[in-house]
Amino acid sequence: MTADSRPRLVVLTGAGISAESGLKTFRDGDGLWENHAIEDVATPEGWQRDPELVLRFYNERRTQVRRARPNPAHRALAELEQAGFDVCIVTQNIDDLHERAGSREVVHLHGEILKARSSIDPRLIYPLPRGGIRLGDLCDKGGQLRPHVVWFGEAVPAYGHACDIVTEADLLLVVGTSLAVMPAAMLLHEAPTECPCILVDPNASALSPDWVRAIDAPASQGVPKLVDHWRRRQRLE
Ligand code: APR
Structure with missing residues (x-):
């Protein structure tokens, strides 16, 4: 939890979240x-x-x-933040679609x-x-x-900062990444052991280690559905 006791959602995104924006x-x-x-x-x-x-x-x-224009997945994450959730995005993407959707806390690893x-x-x-x-x-x-x-073979200067963010996560959402590139793929292992982790990707079941909840869906469907679920649950609490 952060100092204000709202649960901290950390979202790790890869190229798949921008695929439906045409990238x-x-x-x-x-x-x-x-x-x-x-x-x-x-x-x-x-x-x-x-x-x-x-x-x-x-x-x-x-x-x-x-x-390219932000798609429903970028927009749902920005809306979650605007609704008062504590959301931080760590992206491997070099585009600015999270920012254009309205997300304010975005760390660009690459x-x-x-x-x-x-x-x-x-x-x-x-x-x-x-x-x-x-x-x-x-x-x-x-x-x-x-x-x-950041090119292949180069250091990733933002990695330390990204690790600090993931270490503080109460919930980790991973979207549209093959988890094939180091050190980004290592970030998952920096989450606290009790932190639930969800992967939204059309290939999620094939990509996920068994401790990750896999949602086999394109980002534009899977992410808004999850966000909707969290927002409704918050209203009930
Ligand atoms: N919604 C969600 N995920 C999708 C979609 C979609 N509509 N379409 C494809 N994907 C998934 C694929 O199933 C795959 O798992 O997106 C993932 C894309 O994987 P990569 O192309 O390997 O992209 P990424 O993991 O972001 O690559 C990491 O590698 O090339 C370097 O620096 C570059 O940041 C990049 C890094």
Whole structure:
């Protein structure tokens, strides 16, 4: 419980929650991300080899993110918070759909595509230059700007903060993640032993360890149903 004694709901989200907003997941298809090999566009080595390709790739992804709209799952979580529940979202997603739905406490484990950061100092984070990042756009220390996104093989600076949040959970809801990527997948194990954990995903039963309650459903159906249930239960108490 938090100091004000409301139960703390922590929601861990992955690409699946944004799938019905039109943003592709990573591991449902052929291992490519929008026709690019992951190692070309989402690794430090790919960036070293061809920064122009990487910048172009993320500039295109940004257009998709801006066009996407929050779906009923994003909206239900925001409405739960607005109804007075203590909700914190830890997302692996780099889009801003939780924020646009109205959620206020959102931790981005893998960064935010709509921001830029220094390629020589990950602590230097900037608003996006107009028109996207170009070669020659520099940080205050003179390094090239890059997308504010954590790539494969890189450290996850927000992980410690995310662990602290999960450690305080009274209820853990996991939505739309294959739980295939470390260290994000380890977060589940940081929850207190008595904390119930629910996974909403079309493949939930196949993905869940046996101590997790699996709800085999797309996010836009499973999440609003759960949220509705919690809100009705609160009214009865
Ligand atoms: N609703 C809910 N879940 C869905 C839906 C849907 N409509 N459609 C697909 N899914 C589920 C899939 O069943 C799968 O379990 O979303 C999950 C997507 O898994 P991944 O593509 O592996 O995405 P994620 O777990 O978020 O990946 C983690 O890996 O590529 C890196 O950094 C990237 O943040 C990403 C991380």
